[in-house]
Amino acid sequence: MNIGEAATQSGLPAKTIRYYEEIGFIMPHRGANGYRDFSDKDVHVLRFLGRSRSLGFSIDHCRTLLALYQDQGRASADVKRVAQQNLKEIDDKIADLQAMRETLAHLIRECAGDDRPDCPILKDLGNLTG
Amino acid sequence: MNIGEAATQSGLPAKTIRYYEEIGFIMPHRGANGYRDFSDKDVHVLRFLGRSRSLGFSIDHCRTLLALYQDQGRASADVKRVAQQNLKEIDDKIADLQAMRETLAHLIRECAGDDRPDCPILKDLGNLTG
DNA sequence: ATAAGGCTTCCAGCTACTGGAAGGTCAAGG
DNA sequence: CCTTGACCTTCCAGTAGCTGGAAGCCTTAT
Known part of the structure; x- marks a missing residue:
């Protein structure tokens, strides 16, 4: 085809x-x-x-998985290892994003969001306190 | 310097x-x-x-934020809008990753992880059932 | 004089595609 | 037979946000 x-x-x-x-x-x-x-x-x-x-799964992981898939004699442990590594990478990313999310959400809650110039978000980004 | x-x-x-x-x-x-x-x-x-x-924040968002930061007359609402958009993007990414995570974690739990070739992870990836 | 370290530019590469240009091929309609 | 349109081909460039490395100049210390 x-x-x-x-x-x-x-x-x-x-x-x-x-x-x-x-x-x-x-x-x-x-x-x-x-x-x-x-x-x-x-x-x-x-x-x-x-x-x-x-x-x-990354392209590299896919390469490994595909090889395992096509190898009739593979051990499921090998597959599981790759999957667990990917899971860990995903968990790490989620944790990073969650941390960002919390900080950002906090700043947003603090911000009046009106037409005045005073803004806690910019204040944090400008790091005026540290 | x-x-x-x-x-x-x-x-x-x-x-x-x-x-x-x-x-x-x-x-x-x-x-x-x-x-x-x-x-x-x-x-x-x-x-x-x-x-x-x-x-x-993306580089593009940074550009906007920096302009707002340097504009003494900005409205905090404008800043808040950019931050909220970023928050949404972060939330979307987290949701995507969570969904992946659940599916993957489920497959990993199902996999014996021993030296036998039978593996639910590969079975799912190979999509033998659909 | 020379050696180490910091600075410069420029080019290439990373992930995993995606868009687009220039052009060849195929099937249907007039 | 010719054209039109949809499909296919390759190749080049670009996406985000840097990062690494080469080649070479500048500075400072010995």
């Missing part, structure tokens, strides 16, 4: 599919006209990648 | 300071030798930027 059909079936944009080929995730055949010709297996890999990415 | 001292006082790497000059946040004077010569005001702006960035 052509890239448009592969895009529809995998849920990924054609641009992304070309990119995934470029970085070696898939190697679709080429027709006489130079068009890519995707197999069902290619599409399956693309869907695997789409799902992995949507769960926050 | 030289860029090294400005870096120390602002808490930003020299590379970042040069970048901030490049994108127009500061315009330090230059000495006869071509070295940048930072004023206390420059450093103050750099600290403002560092604090803003650490609260998750």
